[in-house]
Amino acid sequence: MKRWVRPFFATARLWLRFMATDRFMLFCVFFQPFFIAVTVMYMLRHQPSFDPVYVVVGSGLTGIWSVVLFDGTWAVQSERGYGTLELVVGSPASMAAIVAGKLAAGVVFSLTSMAFCYGIGAWLFGYEIAVREPAPFLVALVLAIVSLGAMGVLLAPLAILARAIGRFFTILEHPVYIFGGFLFPILLLPGWLHPVSYALPPYWAAVALHGTSSGDLGGVELLGVCAALIGSSVACILLALPFFRLVERRARVDGSLALT
Amino acid sequence: MGTARLFFVGSLFSYRALFHWLNPSAYLFQKMGFPLVQLAFFAFVGRFGGAQPLDFYLLGNAMIVGFQAMFSISSTISDERWQGTLPYLIGSPANRVVLFFGRGSVHALDALVDLAAAFLFAIFLFGLDLSHATWTGMLLAILVASLSSCAFGLFLGAAAYLVLDAAFLGNLALFAIVLLTGANVPLAELPSWAQAISWTLPLTRTVAAARGFAAGGPLLDGLPLLAADLGVGLAWGLAGFALFRWLETQARRRGTLEGF
Amino acid sequence: MPAIVLDHVRRVFHTSTGLIRRKHKDVIALDDLSLDVGDGELFGLLGPNGAGKTTTIKILTTLLIPTAGRASVLGHDVVRETGEIRPRIGFVFGGERGLYYRVTGRDNLEYFAELYAVEPRRIRARVDELLALVGLTDRANEKVEGYSRGMKQRLHLARTLLHNPPVLFLDEPTIGLDPIGARELRETIERLHEEGKTIVLTTHYMFEADALCDRIGIINEGKLVALGTPGELKRLVSEKSVVEIETFGAGDAQLTRLRALDFVASVAVERRELRQLLRVQTELGERAVPRLVAVLDGLELGRVAVREATLEDAYVHLVGRLE
Numbered sequence: 001m002k003r004w005v006r007p008f009f010a011t012a013r014l015w016l017r018f019m020a021t022d023r024f025m026l027f028c029v030f031f032q033p034f035f036i037a038v039t040v041m042y043m044l045r046h047q048p049s050f051d052p053v054y055v056v057v058g059s060g061l062t063g064i065w066s067v068v069l070f071d072g073t074w075a076v077q078s079e080r081g082y083g084t085l086e087l088v089v090g091s092p093a094s095m096a097a098i099v100a101g102k103l104a105a106g107v108v109f110s111l112t113s114m115a116f117c118y119g120i121g122a123w124l125f126g127y128e129i130a131v132r133e134p135a136p137f138l139v140a141l142v143l144a145i146v147s148l149g150a151m152g153v154l155l156a157p158l159a160i161l162a163r164a165i166g167r168f169f170t171i172l173e174h175p176v177y178i179f180g181g182f183l184f185p186i187l188l189l190p191g192w193l194h195p196v197s198y199a200l201p202p203y204w205a206a207v208a209l210h211g212t213s214s215g216d217l218g219g220v221e222l223l224g225v226c227a228a229l230i231g232s233s234v235a236c237i238l239l240a241l242p243f244f245r246l247v248e249r250r251a252r253v254d255g256s257l258a259l260t
Numbered sequence: 261m262g263t264a265r266l267f268f269v270g271s272l273f274s275y276r277a278l279f280h281w282l283n284p285s286a287y288l289f290q291k292m293g294f295p296l297v298q299l300a301f302f303a304f305v306g307r308f309g310g311a312q313p314l315d316f317y318l319l320g321n322a323m324i325v326g327f328q329a330m331f332s333i334s335s336t337i338s339d340e341r342w343q344g345t346l347p348y349l350i351g352s353p354a355n356r357v358v359l360f361f362g363r364g365s366v367h368a369l370d371a372l373v374d375l376a377a378a379f380l381f382a383i384f385l386f387g388l389d390l391s392h393a394t395w396t397g398m399l400l401a402i403l404v405a406s407l408s409s410c411a412f413g414l415f416l417g418a419a420a421y422l423v424l425d426a427a428f429l430g431n432l433a434l435f436a437i438v439l440l441t442g443a444n445v446p447l448a449e450l451p452s453w454a455q456a457i458s459w460t461l462p463l464t465r466t467v468a469a470a471r472g473f474a475a476g477g478p479l480l481d482g483l484p485l486l487a488a489d490l491g492v493g494l495a496w497g498l499a500g501f502a503l504f505r506w507l508e509t510q511a512r513r514r515g516t517l518e519g520f
Numbered sequence: 521m522p523a524i525v526l527d528h529v530r531r532v533f534h535t536s537t538g539l540i541r542r543k544h545k546d547v548i549a550l551d552d553l554s555l556d557v558g559d560g561e562l563f564g565l566l567g568p569n570g571a572g573k574t575t576t577i578k579i580l581t582t583l584l585i586p587t588a589g590r591a592s593v594l595g596h597d598v599v600r601e602t603g604e605i606r607p608r609i610g611f612v613f614g615g616e617r618g619l620y621y622r623v624t625g626r627d628n629l630e631y632f633a634e635l636y637a638v639e640p641r642r643i644r645a646r647v648d649e650l651l652a653l654v655g656l657t658d659r660a661n662e663k664v665e666g667y668s669r670g671m672k673q674r675l676h677l678a679r680t681l682l683h684n685p686p687v688l689f690l691d692e693p694t695i696g697l698d699p700i701g702a703r704e705l706r707e708t709i710e711r712l713h714e715e716g717k718t719i720v721l722t723t724h725y726m727f728e729a730d731a732l733c734d735r736i737g738i739i740n741e742g743k744l745v746a747l748g749t750p751g752e753l754k755r756l757v758s759e760k761s762v763v764e765i766e767t768f769g770a771g772d773a774q775l776t777r778l779r780a781l782d783f784v785a786s787v788a789v790e791r792r793e794l795r796q797l798l799r800v801q802t803e804l805g806e807r808a809v810p811r812l813v814a815v816l817d818g819l820e821l822g823r824v825a826v827r828e829a830t831l832e833d834a835y836v837h838l839v840g841r842l843e
Contacts, residue, residue: 002637010634019623023428035435042445043302044307083617086583087679092607093635171290174297183301184308252585255533255578 007093011101019109028070029113033063037117040183041125042204052127053213056117061206065176071106072152073159073172075099076247086257089248096113096153096244100237103152107145114141124181132215136222140212143229144205150236151201157243161250181206195251201232271362291370295325295378296385302444303386312446318388319474320443322378323401323467326409327434329371333413333432335426336367360414360501367413371406390474397473397482401466404486408462408493415500421507442467462496465489521595523687524557524580525719529589531575531742550586551742557720557735562713564733565722568839572742573722574613577689580720581611593687607636610680611689616672621665625656625675628664630684636683642704650678653708670701677708687718694728706732726832736831740839753834760785761805762833763812765798766822777815783808788836795822801833 019025037059044050076099079085088098121129131137177183179193180202186194197203208225211217217225251257299321306317379402382388390398416433420426438444440458447455447464458464466489469482531550550572557563565573578584579591582602591596596604606662619628624632626647629838653658654674662674673693690709694702709732713719717836723729729736738746738753746753767774770789776802778787804807806826813821 006634006637006640014620014623014627017627018620021622023425024431027428027431031432032435035439039435039439039444040309042449043311045309046311047309065302082620084620086578086581086613087618087632088635089610090581090583090606090609090611091632091635092603092637098635149740171293171297174301177301178297178304181321184304186302188307234671249585252583255575255584257532257578257583 002092003092004097007097008101008104011098012105015102015105016109019105024070025067025106025109028066029063029110031067033059033113033117034120036062036183038121038124039118041121043182043185045125049053051214052121052125053129055183056114056121056129057208057209057213059117059120060114061144061180061202061209062173062177063117063184064107064110064145065180065182065202066173067106067110067113068103068148068152068170069155069176071103072099072155075102075152076160080257089251089257094244095248096241099156099244100149100153103156106152107149111141111145131213131229133212133218136218137209137212138227139226140205140208140222142224143233144209147201147205147229147233149234149243150233150240154236154240154243157240157247159245161243176200176202179203180208201229201236204228204232267362267365271365273497291373292377294328295322295374296381298325299378299381299386302438306444314386315474317444318382318386319470320441320467322375322382322388323405323470324437324441324443324463325374325378326371326372327437327463328421329367329406330409330416330462331430331434332365332370333367333410333428334416334420336417338412357501360504361497365410368410370407371409371456372402374455375402375406392474392476394473394476394479394482397479398479400479400486401470401473401482404490404493405463405466405470408466408489408496411493411497411500412462415496415503418504418507421479421504437461437463440464460492460494462489465492522556523559523561523594524563524720525590525592525807526553526555526576526580527590529553529576529586531572531577531579531584532587548557548742550579552589553739553742553744554589555737555744555747557718560713560716560718561734562709562719562721562732563598564718564736566715566723566729566731566736566835567739571739571839573739574691575742576739577611577720577722578690581609581689582606585664598740607683608685609687609689610683610685610690611695612673612676613691616669616744619664619672619675622663624661624663625667625671626651626660628675629679632679633682638683646682647678650681653681654678655704670697673697674701674705677705681712685717688712688720690721692721692722692724694723694725702728712757722737726830726835730831736833738838740824745838746834750831754829754831756834756837758835760801760803761808762822762827762829763798763802763805763808764799764825764827765800765812765816766824767796767798767816768794768820770796770798770816770819774816774819778812781811781815783811786837799833799836801829801837 037055040055040059041052044055046050076085076095079088089095118129121127178189179186179197179200181197182202186197186203189197204225208217208222208229211222211225299318302321303314303317306312307314355482383390412433413430416429417426419427432495436457440450440454441461441464442458443463450458465485469485469489470486472482473479529550530548530552533547533549535545535547553572553576565576567573569586575584579586579598580593582605583600585599590599592598593605594608597606604792620631623631629647629650630643633647638646647660648657654677656671656674656678659667659671664675667675673696677690677693680690693709694705697705706728709719709721712733721729721733733750735747735749736753737744746756775787775789775798778784778798783802783804785803788799790797790799798807800812802812809826810826813824
């Protein structure tokens, strides 16, 4: 309780305040989805079966994923930047709980992305945008952000252990848009690449959200997708824990906690 | 001789100093990875939308990929402040024009690498058809794209001092280019006020010229567009220089050089 | 049982440089260091920059794992029993960093109170108490980015005390503070010592170590070169007097000639703009003055004085230089 729950909530509260004044976060949550939503609206609107809610959900997901990616890969590095990493590691709190708190703040904050994209579609383009299955959509949304947040918690120690992830996180943005099927179906990808999508929590998040917003997903299929989201969340957290221990151990051996 | 040396050596040194994380494998990963994912994402969305042929999106996104360098340059000047080296640069006798424009020179070469990688991917992975292209024109277009991206980046770097966040400004410009240069959305589809913005951006005319050259259009048809875009880029670069000088004067007057 | 034990601790850092052909180098930060700190003791750790003081503190605060040897705090091993140690220690590395600058001082303290599991009902009162102790009550609700260096240092100290730990590690806590701020901080440290806390303090200020510490360890190049009370360390140089000579233009040649004199134990140089203050340790006292002046013939001399050796002189004698 002391090592986990309190640090989780304390960090989430602190980080929400940080994010509200962080220009880069504001960019990820508002501006980037705005540009993507507008660009993709223009690119897709000539389709015979065009449904603007598809763009709203997909663009909103890009905002959520960008925040998760940035928050996750920089969760530990940002503490280095503040000079607080040693203080945090040297405290009794669990590093994993602190990072999870940051990600929780991030995904909650990034929900405004989807709302903002809804506004773009409705007010800028004048579309009538409706979610076909509101209740399942809400459930899917909660599971989606939990699952993406959990993936961010796994990214945090990986970003330290595999420096390339931390340094080049921007390169990981678009691949997930692609393999996640955020703004086009993965059927367009070569078949041998589909298993990559299936292994990614963002893909199942997109399936759940697109499916419930369009009304195409229900019943057993929806339950299956929800199970995948819950399973991936648990898997990410369980995988993250030993990585966090490894990161701390390695940093204590290398003496790199104080380095920027 | 001293001026030329300052131009090239100074810019190379600042490139290395600010991108100190670089190692060959990381550099290649960044150079190959980013153009590929950016290109792939919009190509797939474009194919899904079906509004234009696939080559439209491949060529457009390949031409704008030099904005990575624009992004790097925009953070160059603000990074000097963050590292505390700006007062020493300002206090040196170094020629301001050389100092300022030299920053962009190595990045221009970098942009050419990005553009080359993007075209290789577009041609060999996605099947962009340039079999009828006017290659002299294409190469000129690539060169102009690189130079005008960098000049625009210089303006963004100076402007970042006013808005205090190079990452925010750089990303804003990046997405404006994605949306407004005709790379993904034909200009005629945009509202007239947006088209007016498009023509003020570098790369808009270069993208149009490249489309003409790709279809085998004569060199003379595209050259005025390239010349105009070069002029636009230069104008942005000069505006950046003027802004930088003005900010420097203000900072010296108010005693805020440390914060400048 | 001692509160802190270092037993033949060794710490090596591996560094590498170069882009394509990388050169590897081992830096020995601590070399077979052994010492104890008693329960309730205020222990000073002195040494030049790069001597290993901060490395020692980081090992004891569980942030660094020794390459060899063992260390323990309150009977718990620093490598394997971090869960037992971390709730019972507080540490300050000080400086401008180490605080969340975009939130207030109060927010910083409340956050760390959560990390250290201070009883939730007590957090507010405890934070108020500590803000008052360090004199930051009036500025508590301002963002840390607007704090002066001294204020940040004081906030660090307040953060360290949130959970009332029995052991404190203070790494150069008064560095960069103005004289009044530094004196107030020293008074606070003395009060904490009187409360029975075990404190390990690193400092460059000899008078501070002399005034505060029960015992002092002097480290140089990763090795312990002296250990004792301030009085014991001063006695290492008590037979020696210190002749202070102010010169203008003394260079390496003059220093070499001075050091070659058989009655000179050590020569330290403090450079002050255009002047140099030479501190010559010698058993001859006043009798050494004419011979020293003769060596410096040709140079413009200022003040010449003879005094008794201090802790700083003992330090110079052991370490060989001032910084």
